[in-house]
Amino acid sequence: MRKEISSPNSHKAPGYDLITGKIQKELPRKAVILLTIIYNSILRLGHFPLQWKYAPVIMIAKPGKRPHHTNAYRPISLLPLLSKIFERLLITRILEAQPKDEMLPLHQFGFREGHSTIQQCHRLVNHIKESFEANKVCASVFLDIEQAFDKVWHQGLLYKLRKLLPDQIFLILKSYITDRYFQVKIENTLSQYYPVQSGVPQGSVLEPLLYLIYTADIPTTADTLIATFADDTAIMSSDTRPHRASEKLQQHLNALQTWLNQWRVKVNNTKSTQITFTTTHIDCPQTTIYNTPIPIRHEVKYLGLHFDSRLTWQAHIKAKRQQLNLRVKKYYWLIGKNSQLSVENKLLLYRTIIRPI
Numbered sequence: 001m002r003k004e005i006s007s008p009n010s011h012k013a014p015g016y017d018l019i020t021g022k023i024q025k026e027l028p029r030k031a032v033i034l035l036t037i038i039y040n041s042i043l044r045l046g047h048f049p050l051q052w053k054y055a056p057v058i059m060i061a062k063p064g065k066r067p068h069h070t071n072a073y074r075p076i077s078l079l080p081l082l083s084k085i086f087e088r089l090l091i092t093r094i095l096e097a098q099p100k101d102e103m104l105p106l107h108q109f110g111f112r113e114g115h116s117t118i119q120q121c122h123r124l125v126n127h128i129k130e131s132f133e134a135n136k137v138c139a140s141v142f143l144d145i146e147q148a149f150d151k152v153w154h155q156g157l158l159y160k161l162r163k164l165l166p167d168q169i170f171l172i173l174k175s176y177i178t179d180r181y182f183q184v185k186i187e188n189t190l191s192q193y194y195p196v197q198s199g200v201p202q203g204s205v206l207e208p209l210l211y212l213i214y215t216a217d218i219p220t221t222a223d224t225l226i227a228t229f230a231d232d233t234a235i236m237s238s239d240t241r242p243h244r245a246s247e248k249l250q251q252h253l254n255a256l257q258t259w260l261n262q263w264r265v266k267v268n269n270t271k272s273t274q275i276t277f278t279t280t281h282i283d284c285p286q287t288t289i290y291n292t293p294i295p296i297r298h299e300v301k302y303l304g305l306h307f308d309s310r311l312t313w314q315a316h317i318k319a320k321r322q323q324l325n326l327r328v329k330k331y332y333w334l335i336g337k338n339s340q341l342s343v344e345n346k347l348l349l350y351r352t353i354i355r356p357i
Contacts, residue, residue, distance in 0.1 A: 015080035016056050016183075024081055039086050043093070046171030052083035053180040054193065055201070077182065077202035087205035090172065094209070097166050104216050110230035111208035117303040120229050124236065124302070127225050128277045128311055131238040137276055139245035139284035140236045141253065142300050144271035148231035149211055150199040153264040154178065157200070157214045164213065176206070214263070219255040223248040229303055242276070246285040253289050273300045277309055327353050 014020045027035075042048060058076045065072030100112060109115035131138040154177055162170050180196040200210040211230065218233075220226050225236045235256075237248040260267060267289055274294040276284045286293045298309045306316035331353055333339065335346045 012081070013058075013078050015078050015083075016054055017051075017080050017082075019081055021081060024085075035082065035085070039089060042086060042172065043090075043168070046168060046175060048086075048172060048175040049083075050179065052080050052086075055079050055180070055182050055203070056190075057182050057184045059184065059186050075184075075202070079201065079203050084205050090169075090176075091205065091209060094165065094169055097169060098164060103164060104212055105218070105220070105228075107220070107226050108212060108216065108228045110228065110232075111212060117229060120227050121303055121305050123225070124227055124234060124307075125311070127236055127238070131277065132279055132311075134238070134240075136238040136240050137242050137245050137278040137280075137282060137284055138236055138238045139242070139249045139287070140234060140275050140277060140300075141249060141287060141294055142273045142275070142302055143233040143235070143289075144268040145231040145233065146266045146268040147199075148265070149202065149207060151264065151266065152198060152200050152211060152214050154198060156263050157210065160213060160217075173206075173210075177201075177210075215265070217259075219252065219259050221248070221252045221255065224252045226252075232303060234302055236277075242282050242284040245276075246287055249284075250287045253287055257289055269294060273297050275300050275307070275309055277307075277311060279310060 012021050038049075055077045058078065059073040060076055061067060062072055062074055104112065109117070109120040128138050157177065158170075158174055161173050165173070177200075180201060181193045182196055183193045184191040200207045200214075208230065215228070215231075218226070218228065223237060227234045227236075235249060235252055237245045237252070239245040239248065259265075269289060269292050272289070272294050274284075274287055274296050275298065276282070276296075283296060286296055288294060299315045300307050301319075306313075306319050308315045328335070331349065334341060335349055335353075339346065341349070
């Protein structure tokens with residue numbers, strides 16, 4: 001318990017109770033004992049305290065957006081830190097009852113140990129290269145899930161949790177998910193409290209796991225490859241004939257559409273992309289979802305990588321060069337010829353600048 005209490009970042013913003021990470025780390029032994037009693041009572045009674053279900057939502061302005069538009073802000077939910085300690089303890093109980101490898105499909109690489117965006121991209125690149133070597137075209141769609149974490153249907157999530165987990169853990173999660181409230185804060189102005197009617201709790205420790213469980217039964221087919229990293233979804237189909245590749249892809253999309261309607265998940269069609277990976281100039285026939293054509297493009301960005309239709313990586317190199325030039329320009333006053341830094345310090349700083357690229 002002491003390890004869990006001392007683990008949070010002291011600089012993280014507190015919830016409405018104003019208990020910061022620094023306060024949490026300096027709690028005396030008696031307070032730790034009382035918290036242990038509270039956490040054990042939650043596990044025994046299957047009831048999550050109502051006081052930990054209130055969250056102020058801070059609106060952070062997005063750069064370049066008009067401030068009077070509702071989509072110009074990124075909401076940040078601030079939950080009590082003491083509730084997050086219990087969530088970490090509960091995750092341990094959940095994984096003891098049902099390991100992640102048994103709960104989640106193999107194509108899901110998000111929020112899993114030993115899985116990364118690079119590994120998922122390797123899967124896609126290998127599939128594309130195998131298609132090239134077999135003289136096949138690879139029809140692909142990259143789907144944008146609209147407000148994925150915020151639109152999770154509570155009743156549907158509870159149904160899946162009940163089928164998957166023991167009754168005691170299910171009752172705790174049911175209490176945890178339901179009857180939550182939020183309050184919007186903009187500068188010094190506060191709104192009233194409103195009930196949260198959908199979505200997994202933003203900013204919580206359990207948020208990623210609950211979403212992965214909710215989408216674990218997304219349809220798959222034998223004729224296509226599906227790759228998911230949380231809500232980032234790609235589907236690929238290869239064939240020597242372009243129209244057959246699109247037919248296989250469309251069959252998967254049809255099954256996916258039924259699943260989307262059943263579980264109230266929505267794809268943003270305008271932000272989704274269809275691309276044909278091929279060494280020729282042939283494009284596969286256009287596919288649809290919700291009876292609406294998916295836009296065809298010759299470049300797509302997925303998990304930080306820019307894919308072009310011939311897999312030359314020219315688009316990715318160009319994007320990274322632009323990103324690097326902007327970053328170097330920002331710090332030019334430190335690494336330029338008029339800087340007072342030594343050559344060794346300039347090189348060290350330059351490596352620090354380019355490392356995240």
